[in-house]
Amino acid sequence: MFSIGELSKRTKVKVPTIRYYEEMGLLPEAERTAGNQRRYDKAGLERLSFIRHARDLGFSIEAISSLIELQNHPDRSCEAATDIASSQLADVRAKIKRLRTLEKELSRISKGCDGEGVSEDCYVLASLADHNLCDHEH
Amino acid sequence: MFSIGELSKRTKVKVPTIRYYEEMGLLPEAERTAGNQRRYDKAGLERLSFIRHARDLGFSIEAISSLIELQNHPDRSCEAATDIASSQLADVRAKIKRLRTLEKELSRISKGCDGEGVSEDCYVLASLADHNLCDHEH
DNA sequence: TATACAGTCTCTAGTAACTAGAGGTTCAAG
DNA sequence: CTTGAACCTCTAGTTACTAGAGACTGTATA
Helix, strand or coil: CCCCCHHHHHHCCCCCHHHHHCCCCCCCCCEEECCCCCEEHHHHHHHHHHHHHHHHHCCCCHHHHHHHHHHHHHCCCCHHHHHHHHHHHHHHHHHHHHHHHHHHHHHHHHCCCCCCCEEEEEEHHHHHCCCCHHCCCC | CCCCCHHHHHCCHHHHHHHHHHHCCCCCEEEEHHHHHHHHCHHHHHHHHHHHHHHHHCCCCHHHHHHHHHHCCCCCHHHHHHHHHHHHHHHHHHHHHHHHHHHEEEEHHHHCCCCCCCCCCHHHHHHHHHHHHCCCCC
């Protein structure tokens, strides 16, 4: 049995965040000492590691709740879990695509002022003001 | 002179968002009719288009404030604006990098349950529970 | 000119996923 | 037994909006 601070150290999840997860129902209510402090065991550690890892991968709290829900009902859980993971993957791919477009435009914009040439007016500001300077939509 | 709804239609920025931008100081306080309704002109339209475009590119409200500030003090504005754009670019690139890592792991995870083989336990859940299944850090 | 009704106004509260701080209590080491 | 770090709850703040209540305005039509 260890304290919330200990759990925090081991999982790299901040103390207030752990309490927040408990409040959100991601973690079961922790056992308490006589003095009302939370105590955790190995199961708690594993559960929080699971959550941490899923959060790192960008799963929302809601998605993680569903995954935990599935763990408790192992029938058909694999398909449903795969669905959640796939949709997360689609999400990530969409974000990457969008960011690549932005990257192109931003690198074009911020190259504008480098060196000589375009210094009459600020190219950055002009680019942002006039969308026609883009070669694509958004 | 046109109404906030008209401005909204032309810029694709929602009405409450326009009011929000005004409150945040991104837009100057709009002129009002006798009946207290906002009225805009071409300048307002351009300013909001600028903001919209910058937001689309992922600039924060704060960064946009700085850019607007710079427009009002054209001395040295170009360098400072380029700095803001470059840092935005660095940000975008970092995000892309991170997302690529996630993409790899997620695609590995969600492939797990496809077809035959690993169906004893759910591979998705196992992967999330056990970080050792990853071949990288995060 | 009267009326209907879409559009507008302000204000408050809610969203996601935390983070920070106040003010008070408990645990463990010396 | 005393100290002080760690813990407790509660409230409020963060970002960039979005939603809703309840009241007022502007304009098109009869």
